Amino acid sequence: MNLTHIQSFLLFAAVISIAFGFLGRRRPKDRVKYILWSFFLFLVIGIGIGWVMYPFSR
Amino acid sequence: MDESKRMSEEIKETGIPQVEQTSESLEAAPPAEPATAEQPEAPSEGRAWAAAIAGWLVPGLGHALQRMWGRALVVFLAVGLLVVVGASMRGNVFTSQGSDAFDTLGYVADLGSGSFYFLARSVEHDGADVSHAGGDYGTRFLATAGVLNLLAALHAFEAARGRKA
Numbered sequence: 001m002n003l004t005h006i007q008s009f010l011l012f013a014a015v016i017s018i019a020f021g022f023l024g025r026r027r028p029k030d031r032v033k034y035i036l037w038s039f040f041l042f043l044v045i046g047i048g049i050g051w052v053m054y055p056f057s058r
Numbered sequence: 059m060d061e062s063k064r065m066s067e068e069i070k071e072t073g074i075p076q077v078e079q080t081s082e083s084l085e086a087a088p089p090a091e092p093a094t095a096e097q098p099e100a101p102s103e104g105r106a107w108a109a110a111i112a113g114w115l116v117p118g119l120g121h122a123l124q125r126m127w128g129r130a131l132v133v134f135l136a137v138g139l140l141v142v143v144g145a146s147m148r149g150n151v152f153t154s155q156g157s158d159a160f161d162t163l164g165y166v167a168d169l170g171s172g173s174f175y176f177l178a179r180s181v182e183h184d185g186a187d188v189s190h191a192g193g194d195y196g197t198r199f200l201a202t203a204g205v206l207n208l209l210a211a212l213h214a215f216e217a218a219r220g221r222k223a
Contacts, residue, residue, distance in 0.1 A: 001146035001192075008195045011143065012202070019136040019206055022129050023213050 013042035103219070110215035115172040117207045120214025133210040140203035141174045145181035149196020150188055164197070170204025 003011065021035035113120020118134030121127075145151065152164035169175050178200055187193040 001143065003143075003147065003192060003195070005191065005195075008147075008192075008199075012199065015136050015139055016202070016206070019132055019210070022132040023210060 009046055013039050013046070017042060106215050106218035109218040110211045113211035113214040114170070114207065117172060117174060117210065120211055121217070124214065124217055126214075126217065129210075129213075133207070137171055137174055137203045137207045137210070138177075140199045140206070141171055141178045142181060144196040144199030144203065145178040147196030147199065148182060148184065148187040148193045149198070149200045150186040150193070151175070151178045151182055151200060164201060167201035167204040170206075170208040171200075172207060174203065174207070 017035045017038040020038050021031040025031045025034045109120040109123050111120075112123055113133075116134075117137035118130035118132075120130075121133060122130035150164065152161055152168050154165055156162045156165055168178070171178070186197070188197060
């Protein structure tokens with residue numbers, strides 16, 4: 001299986017966010033909010049770290 | 059009548075506060091029975107350890123034993139997906155014959171997925187290939203699956219002790 005960087009990143013963020021949402025919250029509404037928030041933070045922090053490292057990539 | 063008055067009247071009438079029930083709590087807790095019937099089993103250390111070990115061996119089983127079906131299914135699928143994808147990307151499945159501390163840590167993390175560790179080894183026919191980025195990502199997926207399963211087993215342990223649910 002060959003996944004690109006962004007595909008791996010999105011898959012990882014989605015799976016972990018869903019697992020955290022179900023383990024960390026009980027009510028369905030709270031779970032959905034937690035999953036979306038966690039997924040959003042994964043994206044922002046992951047892409048942010050990528051940009052921070054960009055000047056040192058060469 | 060405001061909410062606090064309504065709750066205090068309910069407490070006076072019934073002696074206990076009325077807690078809002080969710081689908082998960084309905085799954086996890088048995089239905090209320092008359093006072094004369096057998097009381098629900100109290101949390102015990104043995105039951106908690108059994109849930110933790112079962113959850114480690116088979117991802118999600120620790121929650122399934124406590125009738126937390128949603129959590130059980132999600133843990134099973136999440137750990138299974140990470141293991142299958144990680145192994146399909148030819149990530150490194152560490153063995154006990156590690157040459158350094160990182161290999162040993164990787165082995166402990168991989169072993170966290172319980173029986174799925176052996177699934178990863180069986181899926182990965184051609185061995186690991188971390189010479190490309192995909193293989194390296196696969197290694198992280200496998201380690202994450204193990205650590206996530208350990209976290210879920212710990213959650214099942216705490217839930218069985220009545221501390222968290």
